[in-house]
Amino acid sequence: MPCTTILVGRKASYDGSTIIARNDDSGAGYFTPKKFTVVLPEKQPRHYRSVLSHVEVELPDHPMRYTATPNAIPGKGIWAAAGVNEANVAMTATETITSNERILGADPLVKLQPAEGTEGTPDFRPEVPGGIGEEDLVVLTLPYIHSAREGVARLGLLHETYGTYESNGIAIADVDEIWWFETVGGHHWIARRVPDDSYVTMPNQLGIDDFDLKDALGKQKNFMCSADMESFLEENHLDLSLDGRLNARDTFGSHSDADHCYNTPRAWYMQRFLNPRTCRWDGPDADFTPESDDIPWCRVPERKITVEDVKYILSSYYQGTPYNPYAKYGNPDMRGAYRFIGVNRNDFLGIFQLRPYAPKKLCAVEWIAFASNPFNVLIPQYTNIERTPDYLANTTGRVSTDNFYWASRLIGALADAHYGKCIQQIERYQEAAGARAHELIARFDREYKDAKKQAEENGDAVQASELRFAERANDAFADAARAETDAALREILLIAANNMQNQYARNDH
Missing domain, CATH: 3.60.60 (Penicillin V Acylase; Chain A)
Known part of the structure; x- marks a missing residue:
């Protein structure tokens, strides 16, 4: 499931x-x-x-x-x-x-x-x-x-x-x-x-x-x-x-027993993160454990x-717990004991x-990420639109970095295989993409309000321009995320290539 x-x-x-x-x-x-x-x-x-x-x-x-x-x-x-x-x-x-x-x-x-x-x-x-x-x-x-x-x-x-x-x-x-x-x-x-x-x-x-x-x-x-x-x-x-x-x-x-390894641990971790001091989540005296039915x-x-x-x-893959599959601490037998969220x-x-x-036409922001969540980023999109950016819409069965889905899937597969060497790049990628997204949302919210006020003062029809405005903004969101994604893929690919099993240099012997 x-x-x-x-x-x-x-x-x-x-x-x-x-x-x-x-x-x-x-x-x-x-x-x-x-x-x-x-x-x-x-x-x-x-x-x-x-x-x-x-x-x-x-x-x-x-x-x-x-x-x-x-x-x-x-x-x-x-x-x-x-x-x-x-x-x-x-x-x-x-x-x-x-x-x-x-x-x-x-x-x-x-x-x-x-x-x-x-x-x-x-x-x-x-x-x-x-x-x-x-x-x-x-x-x-x-x-x-x-x-x-x-x-x-x-x-x-x-x-x-x-x-x-x-x-x-x-x-x-x-x-x-x-x-x-x-x-x-x-x-x-x-x-x-x-x-x-x-x-x-x-x-x-x-x-x-x-x-x-x-x-x-x-x-x-x-x-x-x-x-x-x-x-x-x-x-x-x-x-x-x-x-x-x-x-x-x-x-x-x-x-069921299956719930206790597949389902309840996810509720446990989510609430552990958002309410770390409300309950005891760890140890022999925990109020709730990963296998609690009454979370x-x-x-x-x-x-x-x-x-x-x-x-x-x-x-999440249960960072900060014994169940983190990438952990270098704790009992190795517990790593991956429960189904992760990411x-x-x-x-x-x-x-x-x-x-x-927000203005009614920009009220809804749909944040979208594709592929394995620990390694991807979100792209915001206004929803009062009649088309979506090609980078988000042109996914097919063909693997291509021309779309966000496959670029994200490639980053995840490469970063997972070289987690210790790539995680810092992933964190930089996520922070940069997130900061840019918030910056652009604030900018386009302001521009929309200013443009609508001017249009109303001039007696102009605004409905069509509202759709076009949101679509142009969405293109900008996608372009910004694509630039960050291409850069991250280049860096992570370099790390993966430099750590291939067949690496060899003259000074290796």
Whole structure:
């Protein structure tokens, strides 16, 4: 199972933004090249058919424009993965999550059933389509929603209508709210609003713990769920609480041995980083260990959280712990004992920052990184656009440094193989690219405000120029990152080449 998610409420972030972020990872043993694109309304399908499950969905007219990070190589569907629409609503889908046998027995997943036998004969059984899944969710949801809450309602209806063939968690945010949606079996679902003063960590495991069923079936202030959830719980004897307060993780989730090496360690490290003094995280008297099942779904941080904090966390390989695979200290048997967050098969990282203080047309900044996160950098992009820079959009199956995906993949592979000699170059690369990105965002924010004020004073139409402004700014962001990436690749390639096994000089003997 791939992917790791962190959500940051607006009062927990450094600038009052809502922030949602997710690593999109391939399965073990392969990579899925990704690209950054924009889907225009005329390109959005009105009749959708899933490649994997063959489910068919009629879609509404008048979709909105939205950004997406689809697969660069066609064949397995769109997999739009994450994006922001023109109403400044962000969505990332999905985080694969866990469930248990009781839930999957009470409400089985809706899987494709291929046709059997020969058509026209008595034993023929026609194909039965499966439900919706990760391939489909952004395309079916994001173009039609104007708020995070509206997104939860649409997602819920889609799941109740078509079912799903997998267990997933989905984040949706607007400038005011973040909601986290989890599927529960084939047709049921729950959702919880992220507290404004808190952050949420999600490591491939059904995460919501405390759940107010009364609110979810009533005012829906902070919780939502399937309309029949109360009877579903009762009829199938699913609620495991002793005090009547539903713990969704106990009821709907898992606590397996696999969780303890693959999932819970990631939540442990993320919260250890953001709340180092709140709890004891290490040693025999630790409040929480990498294998704890009860690490809270959300927590108030010890300080406000930045974009750089989110990037560091989602790039983590457990620095400062015995589990760091590159460590020169501690017990060698513990290195790599737990699944890292920043792994070799990260395909992309999307951080979505919805800024309440920025002009509406520049409100959303989508920070994008490709390939293995410990060794890559983020490129910011405004999302009120109709095209994306070639450096982010022209990924194909051909390895080429003309695009950010493959350049990042090459840097990661070279730096990992020569970690001790390359890590300083990586750190310089990340700092330089990050500083330049923030510098350019501040500059273009100011230029936009000045240009719009002047246009309004002159009575000029501004809509088209706003799109062009954001696109020119995005080109500048990409050009700056490309310059830093090319320089880093040159330095890291030199280090790797000078440390090849066949190196030899006349003074070596």
